[in-house]
Amino acid sequence: MGRQIGSSLSVLAVSDIARSRQYYREVLGFNVTDWWAERDGLNGMALKLHQAPEGFRPVPNPPESGADTGIDVQGYTETWAGLDSLYEEFKSKGAKFAREPVIYPDFGPWKEFVVEDPDGYHLAFGGVDGGRAHCSIQSKIDSAILWVRNLERAVDRYSKLMGLEVREEDRYGHLHLFRLDNGTHLMLDSNGMDNVPVPERGPLLLKLDTYDIERAKREAVGHGFEVVLDIQKLPSVSYFNIRDEDGNIIMITQNVVQS
Structure with missing residues (x-):
């Protein structure tokens, strides 16, 4: 049988849907519609932003044991050059960072930073410096x-x-x-x-x-x-x-x- 699931979306309940859509569109560069917010398509980082009912306070994930920051959505990049470019883009637009870029030597090594949205949700972006790090042209058709x-x-x-x-x-x-x-x-x-x-x-x-x-x-x-x-x-x-x-x-x- 062929592939049955083409993509998935993380669902975030937000306190102010208009504010969240503006943040994801103008600060994080997402393509925001009435149905979803996505960066690099539905197979990139894709979210559904739902207006929370009155009186409900959004509850981001707590940190795992031994960590200082909870992660609600995880995104992956293929090279550190791409990750650094993403960080500079977010920084230039006034994004709030819950964690500045850090390298974990024992995991690849793995490099990562974390952005915080208006409701305190944390979006982590990271990756290892893949085998195509020497090439500035990405292996995908844009x-x-x-x-x-x-x-x-x-x-x-x-x-x-x-x-x-x-x-x-x-x-x-x-x-x-x-x-x-x-x-x-x-x-x-x-x-x-x-x-x-x-x-x-x-x-x-x-x-x-x-x-x-x-x-x-x-x-x-x-x-x-x-x-x-x-x-x-x-x-x-x-x-x-x-x-x-x-x-x-x-x-x-x-x-x-x-x-």
């Missing part, structure tokens, strides 16, 4: 970029295809940014594309997953995509390819669950 000619139509089409919210704060002139659940971004860019001809054919640019391949095909067609390769069914995966009006080709796949 964004996929699709060139489009009509930005409004493309934003509407892709938001419907993947069930994404369209937000004004994600529009940057000729470019729109979708923040995907796994921490990557989909960028639709119309800069200088007005007079560029649509290619007759091109390579696959994106691969998206579905849990119902037949339904996904109907939905894609309904949103204005052209099916350029009909559903192919193999022992381990089914897939089909679609094309948008700008010539961008997307593969939709469904893994076959082995019984």
Whole structure:
């Protein structure tokens, strides 16, 4: 059976939801919506902030035996360079630190600092200096970029295809940014594309997953995509390819669950 749990979120009851959302957004750099607060996607550090009922006082975790600071949420970084950069970012925005960066020689070594939110919850950030410490380019794809000619139509089409919210704060002139659940971004860019001809054919640019391949095909067609390769069914995966009006080709796949 394939992976059944894609991500998890820590739930924090807060005394003032507006204050907490502002802190996580403006000080800690989280992407904050009505549903969650996340940094680097739902597979990064993801939280649900719930307004505590009147009279309820948030209760952060107590310190474990022998420790001086309780931890409510733990985040991991791959290198100390990334950790140091995160610390400097938080510091420049006025974050409150419950623990300054410290190195524990017996655990990797492990380096960590702890941020405190308005309700006293403690968010720890730490990690070992991994094998890629010599490399300044991270081993993850931050964004996929699709060139489009009509930005409004493309934003509407892709938001419907993947069930994404369209937000004004994600529009940057000729470019729109979708923040995907796994921490990557989909960028639709119309800069200088007005007079560029649509290619007759091109390579696959994106691969998206579905849990119902037949339904996904109907939905894609309904949103204005052209099916350029009909559903192919193999022992381990089914897939089909679609094309948008700008010539961008997307593969939709469904893994076959082995019984």
